[in-house]
Amino acid sequence: MTEFLAQHFEWVIGGLFLLVFLISFFRILKKVKRVDREGLTTDGVVTRIEYAHDTDSYDTYITYVEFRDEKGETHESALGMTLNQEHQPGDRIRIRYIPGDYKYVRPVQ
Numbered sequence: 001m002t003e004f005l006a007q008h009f010e011w012v013i014g015g016l017f018l019l020v021f022l023i024s025f026f027r028i029l030k031k032v033k034r035v036d037r038e039g040l041t042t043d044g045v046v047t048r049i050e051y052a053h054d055t056d057s058y059d060t061y062i063t064y065v066e067f068r069d070e071k072g073e074t075h076e077s078a079l080g081m082t083l084n085q086e087h088q089p090g091d092r093i094r095i096r097y098i099p100g101d102y103k104y105v106r107p108v109q
């Protein structure tokens with residue numbers, strides 16, 4: 001078995017990276033579907049936009065929104081990563097969130 005791993009090391013590492021990527025992808029997809037299915041809709045205000053990183057072809061940004069939950073408490077959450085600055089601080093947008101889980105919100109489309 002160790003001889004097999006030694007001979008196919010690159011394939012094993014590549015397979016592990018692919019497995020981690022697929023698990024992450026399906027966890028995010030599950031969260032998105034849960035927000036769409038169980039989430040509450042409210043208004044949010046863009047509080048800040050942070051530059052995330054760039055590559056040779058594009059820049060990415062993280063947009064943060066502040067909103068009040070079903071109990072009237074205020075939260076700030078990341079709206080997600082975008083390839084451009086779709087919003088400016090102070091913009092009002094409709095969002096969906098899961099009650100009790102305020103780390104992840106989605107824009108209403």
